[in-house]
Amino acid sequence: MTTKVIAGxxxxxxxxxxxxxxxxxxKEIAAELxxxxxxxxxxxxxxTVIDFCRTSAADSGKAPTLRAITSGSGVSTKxxxxxxxxxxxxxxxxISGLGKPEGCV
Amino acid sequence: MKKIVILGAGTAGTMVANRFSKMLDLNQWQVTLVDEDPIHYYQAGYIFMPFGMQDEKGIVKPKKKYIPSSMNLVQATIKSIEPENNRVSLDNGTTLDYDYLIVATGCDIYPEETPGLAEHEWGKSIHTFYNLEGAKKLQQKLQTWQGGRLVVNVVENPIKCPVAPMEFLMLADYWFTKRGMRDKVELVYATPLPGAFTKPIASKMIGDLLDKKNIKVESEFYVERAEPDAKKIVSYDEREVDYDLLVSIPVNKGADVVGEAGLGDDLNFAYVNKHTFLSDKFDNIFVLGDAANVPTSKAGSVAHYSIDLFGENFERYINGKELVPEFDGHANCFVESGYGKGVLIDFNYEQQPLPGTFPIPGIGPFQLLKNTRINHLGKLSFQWMYWNILMRGLHIPLPANMVMAGKKQVTVN
Incomplete structure (x- = not known):
């Protein structure tokens, strides 16, 4: 793991x-990323999307799936x-400061 | 007499029923299972069927053979779950009251959720191996297929057995090579994930497996629609992937009744505590196996390990004690890679797959994150263990939670 300076x-x-x-x-980090x-x-x-993802991840401990973002934020997949x-x-x-979506390997 | 209703008599439902029959005094507890399908499928066998490496007989057995005779197995479709009334209604007009409800309704594929998929080319140029019928049809197709571009596409995650799409491609590489037609076949893996391998250590150890087998990866491909006449799939960002033969892993969803009862997420997977499987909403409902929204693989091994610990926990719970948050998300999966070899992975909610030996530290015989013959034999022998040990409720002397002994830490640069 490394550290990085983002937006100060x-x-x-x-x-x-x-x-x-x-x-x-x-939010400054988000803009920079x-x-x-x-x-x-x-x-x-x-x-709208970032705020939804932050709230959802705070609740579930993981970044939401696209389907969850679409139904939760009201922004279409397209x-x-x-x-x-x-x-x-x-x-x-x-951008939301959450983990990467990943599979099992 | 207290009543337990188990919804689903597949892998998880059958294991929990056998566990209950040993654990509970059945003079005081009445256990009823409900399932609409009288057949129990060994789903891990589907992957081999398209290549003629697995016959139907070995993966299809009557469910009732594996359910303790002291329990009632009702063959009916579940109409509704009414958690507020502690009641389940069946389509045959019966209602079942319960003190405790175990939901083990698994998950299934929904090709109709993706436009173009389950239409006139379904079963012709568009196939799946995620159920018995699909696997059989794909076997027939491959027998006469002359070659071309074969695309495996995962529509959306989570899916049952996340490594199966890659196993299919690696077995296909092997099978087409054996038939002397590999040069006529292009193999492509279109996945919504950022790559075939997303965990750093697995990527480092076995990340070149697909490359070596000349399987191309189209990453972050989130399919919007199939165009069955033009034979292409199109992503939300308008990327197009052409195919001659599409093998789709359609959207996987939990049972509608779970969603309708307000227990589930957008895909009808039930919200539960990931360490105890107790429903977030009702303190007398547990959800086991693929039906639960827990951040580990949807796989029989997870169901098995989790039910080992769930059994002990449930016994505490019905005796008025607190549930112990024990289960760590432990999964292990044999990944078939073709040419009689396989890779074994062992991981949990927190720990990504690491190299090492399993199950005996330092000895094995299985080697984690390595492509070996013995791992392949492990996968084959598992079928016997499934029917004769796991589904009979016999104990396998392996710890339910993951152990770090035998694993090696690896640094990734």
């Missing part, structure tokens, strides 16, 4: 740059792909 905050990250402690996350993922500015729609191109589940999880 020193945080723990894994080898792919995902925060390992969701409590170290803040979004830029790394090719999203220049986080709009209100982005925040729109999720427009907001967070090429792999929204992974991108949202990263």
């Amino acid at each position: 905050n020193t945080v723990d990250v894994n080898e792919e740059g995902f925060l390992t402690n969701p409590n170290e996350w803040n 979004a830029k790394e993922e090719g999203i220049d500015a986080l709009t209100e729609s982005h925040w 729109d999720l792909f427009k907001l967070f191109p090429k792999g929204p589940a992974k991108k949202v999880a990263k």
